[in-house]
Amino acid sequence: MLYLNRKPGEAVIINHCxxxxxxxxxxxxxxxGLTFPPEATxxxxxxxxxxxxxxxxxxxxxxxxxxxxxxxxxxxxLSAGDDAALDxx
Numbered sequence: 001m002l003y004l005n006r007k008p009g010e011a012v013i014i015n016h017c018x019x020x021x022x023x024x025x026x027x028x029x030x031x032x033g034l035t036f037p038p039e040a041t042x043x044x045x046x047x048x049x050x051x052x053x054x055x056x057x058x059x060x061x062x063x064x065x066x067x068x069x070x071x072x073x074x075x076x077x078l079s080a081g082d083d084a085a086l087d088x089x
Contacts, residue, residue, distance in 0.1 A: 004012060011021035017037050024031040036042060043051070 006012065006022045008022050008025055011019050013019055018040065019033075019035040021033040021035075022030060023033045034042060
């Protein structure tokens with residue numbers, strides 16, 4: 001991790017296109033201003049972590065589904081184009 005000291009009004013530039021500027025320091029709170037390209041995604045850490053956990057849970061749920069070859073006995077195989085199976089409903 002890189003640590004920098006900046007005073008209000010000073011900034012750092014990342015990859016020639018992202019600017020992080022110290023706007024204000026009030027007590028233990030620092031207000032930052034960010035300028036970045038429209039294709040960049042900027043999230044607060046807690047939002048990023050919540051999305052990451054939701055994605056992990058969704059992936060775990062997908063892995064918990066039975067494999068295509070593990071169908072219940074008597075289930076129609078629709079992947080083989082069995083139109084008659086659709087009629088039997």
